[in-house]
Every structure is written in structure tokens, then in C-alpha cells.
Amino acid sequence: MPTQAGISGQQTGQSASSIFNESLGDFDKEMAGERDIIAASNQGNSSMTAQEIADMESIMGADLDGPIDISGDFGNDESEGNNDSEEEFTGEMSEEEISRLPSCVDKDGSGEDKIARQLRVFAIKEDDPNIRNEIWKQYLKHMGIGQSQIEECLSK
Amino acid sequence: MSIKNIIAPTFFICLILPLLSFSETIKYDKVKLKRAEIELIEDRLLDVGIFIFDPNIPEDIEDNPLVFPEIRKAEARYIPYHLKNTLEESGFWGGVWVLPDNTKAMDLNVSGRIIKSNGYDVSIKIGVWDISGKQWLDKAYKARVGQSSYSKRRDLTQDPYQSLFNEIANDLQKIKSIYLSKQLKRISEIGDLRFASDLIPSVFNNYLVQDNKTNIYKISRLPADDDPIMQRIGDVKERELLLLDTLNEYYAQLYREISVPYEEWRKSNRQNAINYEELKRSARKRQILGAVAILGGIMVDGDSNASGYAQQGLMIGGIQAVQSGFAKSSEAKIYKESMKEGGDSFDSEAEGLLIEVEGQTLRLTGNAQEMFLEWKRLLKQIYTEETGINLKEDSAQ
Numbered sequence: 001m002p003t004q005a006g007i008s009g010q011q012t013g014q015s016a017s018s019i020f021n022e023s024l025g026d027f028d029k030e031m032a033g034e035r036d037i038i039a040a041s042n043q044g045n046s047s048m049t050a051q052e053i054a055d056m057e058s059i060m061g062a063d064l065d066g067p068i069d070i071s072g073d074f075g076n077d078e079s080e081g082n083n084d085s086e087e088e089f090t091g092e093m094s095e096e097e098i099s100r101l102p103s104c105v106d107k108d109g110s111g112e113d114k115i116a117r118q119l120r121v122f123a124i125k126e127d128d129p130n131i132r133n134e135i136w137k138q139y140l141k142h143m144g145i146g147q148s149q150i151e152e153c154l155s156k
Numbered sequence: 157m158s159i160k161n162i163i164a165p166t167f168f169i170c171l172i173l174p175l176l177s178f179s180e181t182i183k184y185d186k187v188k189l190k191r192a193e194i195e196l197i198e199d200r201l202l203d204v205g206i207f208i209f210d211p212n213i214p215e216d217i218e219d220n221p222l223v224f225p226e227i228r229k230a231e232a233r234y235i236p237y238h239l240k241n242t243l244e245e246s247g248f249w250g251g252v253w254v255l256p257d258n259t260k261a262m263d264l265n266v267s268g269r270i271i272k273s274n275g276y277d278v279s280i281k282i283g284v285w286d287i288s289g290k291q292w293l294d295k296a297y298k299a300r301v302g303q304s305s306y307s308k309r310r311d312l313t314q315d316p317y318q319s320l321f322n323e324i325a326n327d328l329q330k331i332k333s334i335y336l337s338k339q340l341k342r343i344s345e346i347g348d349l350r351f352a353s354d355l356i357p358s359v360f361n362n363y364l365v366q367d368n369k370t371n372i373y374k375i376s377r378l379p380a381d382d383d384p385i386m387q388r389i390g391d392v393k394e395r396e397l398l399l400l401d402t403l404n405e406y407y408a409q410l411y412r413e414i415s416v417p418y419e420e421w422r423k424s425n426r427q428n429a430i431n432y433e434e435l436k437r438s439a440r441k442r443q444i445l446g447a448v449a450i451l452g453g454i455m456v457d458g459d460s461n462a463s464g465y466a467q468q469g470l471m472i473g474g475i476q477a478v479q480s481g482f483a484k485s486s487e488a489k490i491y492k493e494s495m496k497e498g499g500d501s502f503d504s505e506a507e508g509l510l511i512e513v514e515g516q517t518l519r520l521t522g523n524a525q526e527m528f529l530e531w532k533r534l535l536k537q538i539y540t541e542e543t544g545i546n547l548k549e550d551s552a553q
Contacts, residue, residue, distance in 0.1 A: 015541065016534050016537035016538045016541055017538050017541070017542075019534060020388065020531065020534045020535070020538060023527070023530065023531065023534070024391055024392075024395060027395050027398075027524075027527055028395075028398070030523075031395075031398050031399065031401075031402050034402050034520065035402055035405060038402070038405040038406065038409065041409070042409065113512075
């Protein structure tokens with residue numbers, strides 16, 4: 001993460017001050033990406049706080065004294081047709097979607113966790129190739145792929 | 157009737173009476189959070205960092221079957237996060253973050269150690285220092301949690317241990333209220349200089365002096381308001397806070413995921429803990445009573461029928477009491493086993509969640525550490541470029 005601006009800056013003879021400023025921007029982007037990942041995993045996460053469960057119960061008119069099913073996927077009921085990332089991956093991918101997969105990413109999503117699956121959904125849905133590339137970068141980083149391999153994979 | 161015949165029952169009654177008359181009135185703690193009535197001016201807002209608590213897992217875990225390591229580790233993250241929420245809710249503080257590691261970016265640092273937490277009794281040791289090194293607080297907090305604290309009809313933003321959190325927050329506010337605004341501002345300035353000194357020690361070490369006896373930092377001089385290097389250091393500090401914001405998102409995730417099962421565990425463990433303690437106490441009481449009755453029976457002397465009956469009665473009663481004491485003791489073990497079972501189950505659930513959040517934290521802090529090292533190097537280079545002064549290698553305050 002950190003040395004991208006530094007390395008390229010030193011190679012192009014930039015001043016320390018501009019490398020510094022650039023690296024702050026890189027860091028901000030990095031953190032923004034990180035927060036996107038968290039937001040994505042929060043969206044895909046069915047866990048709720050006690051307050052949220054209580055709100056949901058009162059909306060549904062449930063008896064407040066009844067047992068709380070903490071394992072239940074509130075608001076995420078596939079039977080009601082709500083799309084969620086896992087469902088999208090178990091379904092068939094269109095040709096266009098397949099074309100958006102980098103060569104090093106498995107089509108079947110093996111070894112992915114919740115966060116990775118969400119990132120994959122975001123990347124596939126993203127129409128802007130630059131943003132898509134950034135999301136794939138985050139995905140590959142999250143999957144533990146090294147920086148050089150990421151660049152190699154995405155440049156193909 | 158001999159004197160022994162009088163002393164024996166008297167002795168027996170004297171021993172039994174305090175045990176029989178023993179009854180406990182339990183008082184559950186209800187401490188309200190003090191909230192700021194108006195928005196505080198910036199100088200009065202200190203940034204607070206709460207370190208992940210010391211889970212205080214005993215080394216001889218085999219001898220402490222009711223301490224569950226993974227639950228403790230989860231609590232060591234959950235409790236600071238809820239304390240952060242409580243401090244934020246009070247409105248008396250600036251930013252509040254949970255910290256994985258030491259940082260000089262905070263004005264006030266809070267550390268904690270979990271002494272006991274079983275859903276019924278909670279005890280936490282809290283230490284608080286400001287960035288100048290002055291200790292604000294060193295206190296053990298205890299609370300006994302009532303059944304109503306687990307009610308689903310309560311305000312669910314309030315944790316069952318809320319009284320304890322409120323007490324800590326109220327104590328901190330009380331201490332802060334003693335300080336004048338300019339004194340609080342001075343703490344923040346010391347914080348800025350300690351942060352700067354961490355990045356470029358050779359430039360900023362001599363802006364601060366540390367008292368040899370108290371180890372408390374004082375400002376010897378201040379940089380100019382428009383000092384360009386200080387402004388860049390401010391930029392780095394902002395990034396440190398941004399990193400902490402992001403890390404706190406991960407802690408928030410853990411907090412959310414764990415809150416319901418953790419509360420369920422505390423609730424059921426509380427009832428088991430009460431039953432267990434009650435039965436243990438009752439067993440102990442019966443065993444003592446039985447032993448005393450047997451002793452009384454042995455001491456009864458005399459040839460009369462009455463003393464014979466008394467002796468027999470005391471002996472039989474004593475044996476029965478001891479036996480029922482053992483029965484209570486076995487019953488208590490059932491609750492102990494139940495606590496162990498419930499704890500083990502939540503323990504493995506917590507373990508999975510902890511691995512995920514710890515993995516993310518390590519990855520993020522590891523990457524950021526490299527970045528901060530690079531900024532340190534760049535800041536020195538910029539300073540040299542802008543002032544023409546070559547900096548020697550040295551260490552931070």
C-alpha cells in the first residue's frame with residue numbers, strides 16, 4: 001500500500017513534498033476502499049443488534065416476549081426474492097459478466113469469504129472499467145494475492 | 157443435669173442462629189449517564205482512545221473452568237466498544253476510538269482489565285492517563301446485574317452492564333470538569349507535540365520537557381501556528397485517525413455480530429450463576445449445621461431419657477443435614493456444568509468472529525505501519541529540503 005507514490009515519485013525525480021502529498025491521497029483512497037469493503041460486508045451481513053431485532057419484531061407485529069431467533073436472516077429472505085450476493089454467485093453468470101472477471105479470478109468463487117463475495121458482486125456490476133479495476137484490486141488483496149501478482153493479473 | 161448438658165445445646169444454638177438468620181437483600185446498580193446539556197466548545201473536547209482491554213485469562217485455565225478464553229477475548233473488544241458508544245452519547249468528548257495499539261494521537265488513553273464477567277457480576281479495572289502522562293483514574297468498577305437489565309422491553313441500546321459504563325463515563329466527566337479550558341487545550345497541544353516528536357524526534361524532542369520525578373510532559377516552547385512541517389504532521393495525524401476510523405468499523409462489525417449471542421449467554425449464565433451460588437451457599441450452610449448438630453449430640457451427656465432422646469435427635473438431624481448438604485452440592489454442580497456447556501458453545505462462536513476481525517486488523521495496521529514509516533522518512537527529507545538542516549537519527553520522546 002504505502003510505497004506506490006514513493007517509488008514512482010523517486011523514479012520520476014519528484015520532490016519529497018509532492019511525493020508526500022501524493023501518498024496522502026493514496027492512503028485516503030486505500031482507506032475509502034477499505035470502508036467500501038466493510039460497508040459491502042455489512043450489507044451482506046444478516047446480523048443485527050438487539051435494538052434492530054426488536055425494531056424488526058415490532059414492525060412484524062411479533063410478540064416481544066417470544067424467543068428471538070438470532071440465526072434468522074431478517075430482511076434477507078431469499079424466498080421473497082431479495083437478491084443477495086451468495087444467490088447471485090450460485091446462479092448462472094452472463095457472458096458479459098464472465099468477460100469482466102480477471103483471468104486469475106475463479107469463476108466458481110472458491111475460497112471466498114463474505115467480503116470477497118461482496119467485492120466480486122460489486123466488481124462484476126461496475127460498468128466503469130477503472131473503478132472495476134480498483135475493486136478487483138481490493139478483491140485480490142483481500143484474497144491474499146501479492147501486489148506484483150495483482151498487477152500482473154489485472155494487466156492481462 | 158450436668159453443666160455440660162447446658163453448654164452443649166447453648167453452644168449449638170449460638171452457632172446455628174447466625175446461619176439461620178442469614179438473609180441477603182440484593183441491590184442492583186442503576187447509574188444514569190450524565191449528558192452534556194449544551195454543545196461544548198472545541199477546547200473542552202478531548203480525543204479519547206480506549207485500548208482493547210486485557211482479557212485477564214488465567215494461566216491455569218483448567219482450574220478456572222468458568223472463565224472462557226474466547227468469550228473473554230470477545231469481551232475485551234466488545235466492552236471498550238460499548239464504552240466508546242457511552243462516551244460519545246454523553247456528549248462531553250471529542251472523537252472516541254477503540255485502539256488496537258499504542259498511539260500518540262489521543263489526548264486521553266483508557267485501559268481496562270476484565271476482572272469478572274458472568275452476566276450477574278461484572279468487575280473491571282480502569283486506568284486513564286492523559287497524553288502529558290498524568291493519571292486521571294485508577295479504579296475498579298463493580299456492578300451486580302438485575303434480571304430487568306436483560307428485559308427485551310428495555311431500551312436495547314443500553315447494555316445489561318450499562319450502569320458500569322455510565323459510572324466510568326460519569327467519573328471521567330467529573331475529572332474533566334475540574335480542568336479549565338486552557339488546561340485542556342494544553343493537553344491537546346502536548347498531544348500534538350508528542351505526535352510530532354514521534355515522527356521527527358530530532359526536531360520536536362526539545363519542544364517538550366519531561367519531569368524526572370513524575371514523568372509528566374510539559375511544553376517548553378510551541379511551534380508557530382503556520383509552521384509548514386507542523387501542518388504536514390497534522391495531515392499525518394488525520395490519516396492516523398482515518399486508519400482508526402476504519403479499524404473501528406471492523407470493531408463495530410464484531411460488536412454488532414456478537415451483541416445478541418453475547419447478551420443471550422450473559423442472561424442464561426446469570427441465572428445459572430445465581431442458582432449455583434445459592435445452592436453452594438445452601439449446601440455449605442447445611443453441612444455446617446449438620447456438623448454442629450452432630451457435635452452437639454456428642455457433647456450431650458447424661459443418663460436420663462430426655463438427654464438420650466436429645467442426643468439421638470441431634471445426631472440423626474445432623475447426619476440428615478450433612479447428607480442434604482451433599483445433595484445440594486451435587487445439584488450445584490449441575491448448574492456449573494450448565495454454565496460450562498453454555499460458555500463452551502458461545503466460546504467457539506466467538507472464536508470464529510474474533511479470528512476474522514483480528515485478521516483484518518493485523519492486515520490493515522501492518523500495511524499502515526509501512527506507510528507511516530515512509531511518511532516519517534519523507535517528513536525528515538522535506539524538513540531538510542526546506543530548512544537546509546540535516547537531521548541526525550534519534551529516538552522519540
